[in-house]
Amino acid sequence: MLKKILKYFSIITAPIAILALIAYFSVLKLPEKIYINDSMEVSDISVHNQGVFNTVKLSKDKVNIDFLGLIPIKSVAVQKLDDIKLYPGGTSVGIKLSTEGVLVVGFSDVETRGGTESSPAKVAGLQLGDVLLKVNGKDIEGAKELGSLIKENDTNVVNVEFMRQGCKFNKDIELVKEGEAYKLGLWVRDSTAGIGTLTFYHEDSDTFGALGHPITDGDTNTTFTIKDGDLLSASILSVRKGEKGVPGELRGLFINEKSSIGTIKSNSSSGIFGNTNQPLVNPICSEPMSVGFRNEVVEGPATIITTVGEEGPKEYDIEIVKLLQQDKCGPKSMIIRVTDEELLSKTGGIVQGMSGSPIIQNNKIVGAVTHVLINKPDIGYGIYIEWMLEEAGIIN
CATH class of the missing domain: 2.40.10.120 (Thrombin, subunit H)
Incomplete structure (x- = not known):
């Protein structure tokens, strides 16, 4: 008897659960806030693509969306604004535009007396799209400034501060000598x-x-x-x-x-x-x-x-x-x-x-x-x- 009850219960609830998930995902990308002009009433709001099985209920400062009119699945705040002109x-x-620091847009190999070596910056782990901010603690104002900071460095290692996807990092990079000058092996844009x-x-x-x-x-x-x-x-x-x-x-x-x-x-x-x-x-x-x-x-x-x-x-x-x-x-x-x-x-x-x-x-x-x-x-x-x-x- 218990098995039959559970069987019938699952037959009834499974479709409802599936429909509820469909309803939930249909409103997942609705915004957390809706703006309306001060001259409008909340009752004038129309919610696009709220889902077939969902019911929209309007209150003074919220739009509530319920599954089958019974189960709350989304609440969106309503903010009235003065008429913006x-x-x-x-x-x-x-x-x-001028960039903050310089943007890494390419890598170049370095021609040494012993042959061609891979870009020191690339070997050290820099990536395309990184933004170089400082060399040895000094701000990089542009592409020319980067060249000057590398040239005035008195060792073959420089510390570079850079930004990647909004986060700042530091790396020590071992430079490679090309002729009389040390090179990072980078193409940059400022x-x-x-x-x-x-x-x-x-x-x-x-x-x-x-x-x-x-x-x-x-x-x-x-x-x-x-x-x-x-x-x-x-x-x-x-x-x-x-x-x-x-x-x-x-x-x-x-x-x-x-x-x-x-x-x-x-x-x-x-x-x-x-x-x-x-x-x-x-x-x-x-x-x-x-x-x-x-x-x-x-x-x-x-x-x-x-x-x-x-x-x-x-x-x-x-x-x-x-x-x-x-x-x-x-x-x-x-x-x-x-x-x-x-x-x-x-x-x-x-x-x-x-x-x-x-x-x-x-x-x-x-x-x-x-x-x-x-x-x-x-x-x-x-x-x-x-x-x-x-x-x-x-x-x-």
């Missing part, structure tokens, strides 16, 4: 520059945000740890149209390298941020726009503001194809498709240099363009604007 970007900007697109300007804090994704080194795919940087005015000269398998590109130049329009303070997973030296107001949007948080974004028509020629920023039609679940900052919040025939004829879709172009829906800034799918240049990714506002310090 941003001037949308869409203008092309120049970016110049700066980078390029063209991107401004996402927003926040007048109340003189803060800007751009790109929607981090600036990484092309050789190592390492995010630059910046010491300082400048935002510059830029002009687009030509466009290389995107095709299947070949990403397109905006080609431009800095208008005046000696006159920055902003100071870059951070390079994060959600873009670059800093303070402006002057108001960065889009010439086609003279009035600021409200922010649309993730719970306001819906799949369907939207627009982007971007610059693909000398005529300046223009608004183009896109479609938000899919909203993706994210529990932390990241540049892939939504999938978008360019539908504007004019933009498709000019660029083929999304091209390099358009990253940061603001996404507008229902007359609100809801995100920014971040990436293109190489095999489908009309399709790419966008980031929720709230991730960028968190990184910029505009919301907490």
